[in-house]
Amino acid sequence: MRLFKQIAAGVLVTWGLVxxxxxxxxxxxxxxxxxxxxxxxxMMLGLPPLVWGFFIYRGLTKEQKKVRIxxxxxxxxxxxxxxxxxxxxxNGELTLMRFAMETRLPAEEAREFLDEAAGQFNASFRVxxxxxxxxxFPIGDLPSSLPPGSTLPNxxxxxxx
Numbered sequence: 001m002r003l004f005k006q007i008a009a010g011v012l013v014t015w016g017l018v019x020x021x022x023x024x025x026x027x028x029x030x031x032x033x034x035x036x037x038x039x040x041x042x043m044m045l046g047l048p049p050l051v052w053g054f055f056i057y058r059g060l061t062k063e064q065k066k067v068r069i070x071x072x073x074x075x076x077x078x079x080x081x082x083x084x085x086x087x088x089x090x091n092g093e094l095t096l097m098r099f100a101m102e103t104r105l106p107a108e109e110a111r112e113f114l115d116e117a118a119g120q121f122n123a124s125f126r127v128x129x130x131x132x133x134x135x136x137f138p139i140g141d142l143p144s145s146l147p148p149g150s151t152l153p154n155x156x157x158x159x160x161x
Contacts, residue, residue, distance in 0.1 A: 010053070
């Protein structure tokens with residue numbers, strides 16, 4: 001259906017532009033014997049499809065924005081759910097690598113998320129034997145789900161539109 005709307009919008013806008021441009025140029029054509037009626041006819045054939053195609057395109061753009069926002073919200077909820085699940089299963093201890101692997105976030109986004117969450121929940125850090133950084137969250141301070149009105153960091157959307 002989306003493809004049909006895209007094609008319809010393209011055809012309508014093209015049709016409308018052709019007739020509108022012809023209509024605008026007709027009064028300047030010295031060979032035209034009835035420029036006013038030709039101008040009016042071109043405008044009647046050009047403007048309605050042009051406007052209609054524009055509104056179809058505008059609707060598609062709004063629809064695409066709603067889908068993108070919904071996807072971002074779903075991604076945020078999945079990341080938060082994974083964050084709490086990992087903390088619960090690892091007694092509040094988490095590494096960047098483990099978090100990035102589980103959430104499939106790029107390393108930089110995973111680090112930003114964990115750093116912001118560490119600030120919100122007063123987490124401490126420790127360095128492992130091989131140099132890995134462990135985030136140590138005080139497990140007693142973490143809710144199983146967020147209380148109303150509070151939010152965790154929002155991971156950036158991985159998909160560019």
